[in-house]
Amino acid sequence: MKVLVLGASGFVGSFLEGKLEADGASRSIYGRDPVIDVTSADGINAFFAKRRYGTVINCTGFTNVDGCEADPERADLLNAKSIEFLANAATSNGFKFIHISTDYVFDGRTGRYAETDKPNPINVYGKTKLRGESFLDMGRDLILRISTPFGQNVSRRKKTFLEFVRESLEAGQKIKVVTDQYTTPTSLEDIATFVKAAIKMDLSGIYHLGVQERVSRYEFAIAVAKRWGLDQKLIERSRLSDLKFAAQRPMDTSFNLYKAGRAIRISHLEDALARL
Numbered sequence: 001m002k003v004l005v006l007g008a009s010g011f012v013g014s015f016l017e018g019k020l021e022a023d024g025a026s027r028s029i030y031g032r033d034p035v036i037d038v039t040s041a042d043g044i045n046a047f048f049a050k051r052r053y054g055t056v057i058n059c060t061g062f063t064n065v066d067g068c069e070a071d072p073e074r075a076d077l078l079n080a081k082s083i084e085f086l087a088n089a090a091t092s093n094g095f096k097f098i099h100i101s102t103d104y105v106f107d108g109r110t111g112r113y114a115e116t117d118k119p120n121p122i123n124v125y126g127k128t129k130l131r132g133e134s135f136l137d138m139g140r141d142l143i144l145r146i147s148t149p150f151g152q153n154v155s156r157r158k159k160t161f162l163e164f165v166r167e168s169l170e171a172g173q174k175i176k177v178v179t180d181q182y183t184t185p186t187s188l189e190d191i192a193t194f195v196k197a198a199i200k201m202d203l204s205g206i207y208h209l210g211v212q213e214r215v216s217r218y219e220f221a222i223a224v225a226k227r228w229g230l231d232q233k234l235i236e237r238s239r240l241s242d243l244k245f246a247a248q249r250p251m252d253t254s255f256n257l258y259k260a261g262r263a264i265r266i267s268h269l270e271d272a273l274a275r276l
């Protein structure tokens with residue numbers, strides 16, 4: 001069975017593709033070469049007319065949260081409309097569609113969200129990602145919601161929160177980090193482990209994935225400092241209301257991990273950081 005990773009030049013996609021390729025136990029073939037524009041239905045159809053895949057994993061998206069607020073049309077095209085095109089292609093071509101989505105589909109008022117909890121996004125990014133999810137066939141496809149992904153940055157296209165913290169502290173620079181925004185950050189290694197398990201077990205439906213711990217950004221930064229023996233005193237506390245973002249941020253989008261925990265062994269934050 002062939003598996004295709006779309007968005008393999010991005011942060012999540014490049015890591016995932018590398019892990020799938022390195023999986024010696026599998027006889028699958030993973031493709032980086034086919035570059036398709038997911039915003040073109042004709043392009044998608046022409047692409048799949050010539051190639052057969054058992055599974056397509058979609059790691060594309062317009063992921064700049066403030067950028068989405070500034071350009072809602074582009075956000076809708078990349079995060080929603082393109083998912084409709086891909087889901088239609090899955091139906092016509094008979095592949096399983098695994099789509100990466102986000103904790104930002106929730107409003108962040110309660111935290112520890114389960115897959116059955118009702119989404120209520122509060123910014124354009126979250127709204128368009130939720131609309132994208134609506135096109136998938138939940139009897140066949142899988143939506144994997146992740147949060148603040150961290151791990152080896154293969155593509156190095158953008159700096160992740162972990163790299164921002166680590167590089168700033170290594171340079172002796174003070175940073176301000178919020179104490180009142182909570183998530184369960186997702187380890188890239190766990191994403192790869194989960195996706196492999198999902199393909200093997202033919203899982204479908206919605207799954208939430210993050211590390212076991214619900215942490216504030218500040219606590220995450222402290223964990224990064226500890227891992228690399230950096231000066232924690234350089235990390236100053238701030239609050240979300242002190243930062244002026246174009247898009248509103250949800251306060252607590254941590255996940256309930258019970259469902260994903262039945263498929264894989266989910267990492268603790270400290271262990272996931274230690275492996276890097």
Ligand SMILES: NC(=O)c1ccc[n+]([C@@H]2O[C@H](COP(=O)([O-])OP(=O)(O)OC[C@H]3O[C@@H](n4cnc5c(N)ncnc54)[C@H](OP(=O)(O)O)[C@@H]3O)[C@@H](O)[C@H]2O)c1
Nearest residue numbers: 007009010011012036037038060061063100101102146148
């Ligand atoms: N990063 C996060 O904090 C985070 C959090 C929660 C969920 N997620 C979700 O995880 C997924 C991956 O995120 P990421 O951080 O890895 O994103 P990323 O680094 O921004 O990568 C986005 C990918 O989408 C591709 N892409 C953009 N426009 C395209 C188009 N028209 N046609 C085909 N490909 C296109 C990009 O290709 P080019 O390089 O050619 O532009 C790139 O490979 C996204 O769906 C995102 O919503 C991310």
